Amino acid sequence: GQNIRIEIDRAQIGSKAGILLWKNKDGMIDRIRKIVMEEHDNVMKVDPAVLEGRKPIVPGIIHSTFLRFGMVPITAGDAVQQK
DSSP states (O other): OOOOOOEEEEEEEOSSEEEEEEEOTTOHHHHHHHHHHHHHHHHHHHOGGGGTTOOOOOOSOEEEEEEEOSSOOSSOHHHHHHO
């Protein structure tokens, strides 16, 4: 198999969680997404009933949640994010 190389693009702090947004410069994530969609299309050609007309939603982002807040933080997310 091949390795997938991702780099942190930026962090975001919201009212419920902190997330890391990643970028994939080698294009492997896009290749994986393309293969998933191609496989979906192949199954639909053979037996559309198997998937009950459902199509995968392929987001354009790569992200990881690195923390969740039990309560909405007192400090605004943008103030924390600047630090």
